Amino acid sequence: MAGPKANVNAADDPDDSDDGVRIDMISGARMEGLTSMEKIRLILDGVREGNIVILEEGLSPDEESKLIEVTMTEISPDDFTGIEIETYPKAEAGDQSFLDKLMGRESTQKLTVIGPANRIETLHKDENLISTLVSRK
Amino acid sequence: MGLLTNLRDSISRVTDGLFAADEPKRIGIYGPPNAGKTTLANRIARDWTGDAVGPESHIPHETRRARRKEGVEIERNGRTVTIDIVDTPGVTTKVDYKEFLDHDMEKDDAVRRSREATEGVAEAMHWLREDVDGVIYVLDSTSDPFTQVNTMLIGIIESQDLPALILANKTDLPGSDVQQIANAFPQHETIPLSALEGDNMDEVYTKIAEYFG
Numbered sequence: 144m145a146g147p148k149a150n151v152n153a154a155d156d157p158d159d160s161d162d163g164v165r166i167d168m169i170s171g172a173r174m175e176g177l178t179s180m181e182k183i184r185l186i187l188d189g190v191r192e193g194n195i196v197i198l199e200e201g202l203s204p205d206e207e208s209k210l211i212e213v214t215m216t217e218i219s220p221d222d223f224t225g226i227e228i229e230t231y232p233k234a235e236a237g238d239q240s241f242l243d244k245l246m247g248r249e250s251t252q253k254l255t256v257i258g259p260a261n262r263i264e265t266l267h268k269d270e271n272l273i274s275t276l277v278s279r280k
Numbered sequence: 281m282g283l284l285t286n287l288r289d290s291i292s293r294v295t296d297g298l299f300a301a302d303e304p305k306r307i308g309i310y311g312p313p314n315a316g317k318t319t320l321a322n323r324i325a326r327d328w329t330g331d332a333v334g335p336e337s338h339i340p341h342e343t344r345r346a347r348r349k350e351g352v353e354i355e356r357n358g359r360t361v362t363i364d365i366v367d368t369p370g371v372t373t374k375v376d377y378k379e380f381l382d383h384d385m386e387k388d389d390a391v392r393r394s395r396e397a398t399e400g401v402a403e404a405m406h407w408l409r410e411d412v413d414g415v416i417y418v419l420d421s422t423s424d425p426f427t428q429v430n431t432m433l434i435g436i437i438e439s440q441d442l443p444a445l446i447l448a449n450k451t452d453l454p455g456s457d458v459q460q461i462a463n464a465f466p467q468h469e470t471i472p473l474s475a476l477e478g479d480n481m482d483e484v485y486t487k488i489a490e491y492f493g
Binding site: 203204205207208209211212214215216218220224225226227228229230260261265268 | 371372373374375376377391394395398399401402405406408409426428431432435436438439440
């Protein structure tokens with residue numbers, strides 16, 4: 144059985160022109176079979192190429208923690224300054240039933256936008272809207 | 281022989297557990313850069329041990345290594361609560377050395393500081409996942425609390441079921457808005473304070489004893 148591909152970005156033959164901004168929208172189904180580190184690698188590989196990555200269902204708190212940690216290890220002067228990440232601020236914990244918590248069924252479904260820190264700037268964020276300015280390379 | 285070994289191991293586990301219950305809890309002081317975490321850690325350490333934890337600065341990422349102050353005994357309502365304070369580097373998702381150049385720093389120093397800062401943030405995240413028993417989350421009450429870092433960190437703390445006390449710091453500054461912080465995290469109790477001036481520390485210590493004792 145073939146394992147998950149290391150790189151599943153939106154296009155197999157990416158157009159690296161300086162004119163546009165590439166956006167990779169990754170479905171929840173695509174992320175479902177990946178381990179935490181495969182998800183983080185998928186995100187950071189895309190972001191380090193200058194792409195904007197949109198996750199349909201976001202990451203778990205533990206995966207977010209590891210994403211911050213791995214991002215920090217990859218920052219280097221004049222090359223990669225880190226990531227900007229935005230999700231809707233939802234009180235997930237409060238929405239879960241006791242049984243869900245007991246069974247470890249974490250509700251992590253939240254649209255998440257991740258991009259290079261030097262190219263993406265959040266203009267406005269509330270429970271229903273994330274407004275982001277993306278600059279070209 | 282095997283039976284005796286197993287019995288000895290079982291007894292050892294039970295006694296270890298009993299002693300572990302008496303060990304001081306490690307309380308991580310977390311928050312974004314420049315929220316006043318080290319100022320608070322120093323205030324607590326000075327009030328109860330006479331020593332400081334580390335240097336304070338208005339330049340972001342002054343704390344670039346987690347620093348632990350062990351055995352801080354806080355007396356409240358006739359009983360003593362002993363905790364280890366872990367002052368952690370401010371958490372962020374980005375570090376650009378060019379920001380340090382604005383603070384009259386040479387490029388080499390700025391690059392070194394940014395590299396140490398990234399290592400410090402990674403270290404802080406590791407402590408949060410593995411090595412703390414509770415969290416004091418410090419926020420600058422003059423700043424917008426609705427940031428992604430705050431949302432993610434509070435989510436990470438909640439997912440680990442760690443007891444968390446939110447402190448709205450810098451109440452001595454104009455523009456301080458404690459209510460805004462309380463509104464941002466209504467599921468947690470928010471305590472106002474000025475770690476710099478020592479305002480409302482009595483309530484802070486009472487809550488520390490209540491949450492982490």
